Amino acid sequence: MFDVVLQGLQQVFVPLNFILLFGGVFLGITFGALPGLTATMGLALLVPFTFTMSPETGLIMLAGIYVGAMYGDAIPAILINTPGTPSAIATTFDGFPLAQKGMAQHALVTAALASTVGSLLANVVLVVAGPPLAAASLKFGPPEYFWLGIFGLTIISALSSGSVIKGFLAGCIGMVLSVVGMASIGGDVRLTFGFPVLQGGIDLIVALIGFFCLPEILSSVIGKRQKTYTDKAVEPKLGVIGEVALQVIKKPVLLIRSAIIGTIVGFAPGAGGNIASMVSYNEARRWSKDPDKYGKGTIDGVAASESANSAMAPGSLIPLLTLGIPGSPAAAVILGALMVHRLKPGAELFTGPEAPIIYSFLMGLLVAAFLVSFIGAFGSVIFSRIINIPSRYLAPGIIFMTVLGAYAIRNSMLDVWIMFVFGIIGFISRKLNFHPAPIVLGLILGPFIEEGLVKSVLAGQFQGVFNYMVFRPISGFLIALCVLSLCWPLIASWRAKKNKGEVA
């Protein structure tokens, strides 16, 4: 295996391939950073160009795009509180507060370094243990998806600082929104109010822009922040890079835990970076000695989210390369590219005559992870200046981009209107102290829970639905996590009391 790894590395450093990898990473960052454009779209747009390239060159370029986009989405999440793709929702929780404190560059550098670490660790897992893990990924059946979704919902109690009731109410609103459109199972058309476009459901990106981005812009136009977008101006310094790097390196547990969560969620077919980063953020906060600093601007929160969503990308390639089952929408596009180059997924891909091609791809992912750090760290000096632009110029620019982004998803004006309506709802609900994150979480997890439940009920009716859904190893583990997660506030307050008792 060692010599194919070397062969792969050699391919990556062929000048043409390296230039395309660099370009791919750069393009990926751009696609990730623009709200409305996603890694999936970037890949789909570039796949036709790979037809005329050698398979190695084409796949190396795609690797760059995929890895780059996983970092790029953190840039708008940090600077303008708008996740560039759904994967970066959790990055906004601490990234934007950091930017408001004038530490945007710190957050950006953290995101780049954490992305690299997450991506790197997941890559090692992919190269070393891909085929056996793929078999494990198949153990995720309908009940497991249901419980994974429920576990995701328990995160709401953590997200809704202040009122848990408000948080769960917002989560319910999100789940109701997720019901709009054609039922994934059964095909019933629900709550479309006669608009055929709504059969496809409410697009997550439209909801993200609406609930996260527009309220910020509205408050910058109406509220106190008319002059500048954030409270403090940023003065980027190259020295920050080294300073942050030292801080990030001191948190190996956090980074590795986040990368493991990202890899596992990635290889469960169908679950994507959004769930990975949410779960990882929640765990980081849960195990922190000082959980109260989360949500107020700590680089730990940014690192947890970005390490996990970058680890998701190689994770999603495990079932893809070994079984032909894409672990994420972006992986589905890469499957298309593999098929065009007559590469058939399977364990043989790693050992057969095509192994050098696949290892060039894997090494491309690996090297791209380093390029992300390089571009991200030095780019932070430039990117972070964006928020120094006065908001009377910045706000219209962002609105223009969001309208384009919402429209581009499926070339539909209705999506743009939905985005504006959500923006107004998001603005009002923020005044009422509702955080938008639970709404979006409900929207993400709703289909998971619905599909898991309906399929479990259908498949389990013969042996008893309860037995089918509960008495399975992974189900049991996930149920235990749910219970632990729900009881955690109690445990945490007990711990806090005990600590106080000791002090007194």
Place this chain on the structure above:
Amino acid sequence: MKSFLLTAAVAFATLITSPAMAAFPEEPITYQIPFGPGGQSDLEARRQQPMLEDILGQKVVIEYKPGGGGSLGWSELVRKKPDGYYISGINVPHIVLQPLARGNAGYSTDQIKPVAFFQATPIGLAVMKDNPIQSLEDLLAFAGKNPGGMIIGGSGTWSGHHVAHLQLSKLAEVNMTYIPSTGAAQSIADFLGGHVQAVWANSNDLVQHADKIRVLAFGSKEPFENMPEVPTFSSKGYEMYASIDRGAAVPQGTPDEVVAALEKAFIAIASDPEVVKQMREDGFVPLTIGAEEAQQYIDEKVKQWAPIVEEFK
């Protein structure tokens, strides 16, 4: 943004290539895929795109409109000007079953004018190799003894897989449970993971996993070329034809000469020896069905499936 980039790319490309002068087409053609990128419909369109450009002498722009199992894209198609500059991939049975099963699919089957069918994907029924069920008879015997206990996965509700399931249940007079998934990839994952006992799947997916599974029967008329030892349902006495047929279409009302030009291009590509070879290797059956025959085929399917959908709706 994406379509803007595409338009810009096309504008640039038309500047540097000299378009051939013909009555049709005089401007770039949009080829809509009503599914997401990376799926089989997309792959096929990507294979055709450069060849279509060669034959028609115009740029062909691929656009995705996923949602509602294709219905979103097809409701878009039937609202377009019938001039041949907006074509869409179509799938039978989707375009037949969706309007039958749902009152509000957003389009009706007769609003779609087929140009050609170029690819068939026979639907097969398979179990894992370690399953004691050896044949279609075994499976049906098990289903007869355990009503509802035979749990079979497939992709989608009112899809080709679902209707094949209903047809077989009806013909064999057994009660089996159908577990729909949101896509073929998910239903194959459920199957390989042992979450369902058997699966309805497209021939190309079955070919891909051939080493781990046992295909009990195919829904094709002739034995499937890649696995000639597998019987067809009709050879076992169950008169059913289950297949996903891919083609291209325009809105009804498109001028005949425009349809003919597109038909000629698609048939030429589907007859190309290299395309035929690749399709066969991937587990597909190449088709060269022209516009007129395609229309007859769709009409036939409407008649055949209307009573089944009515019965089980």
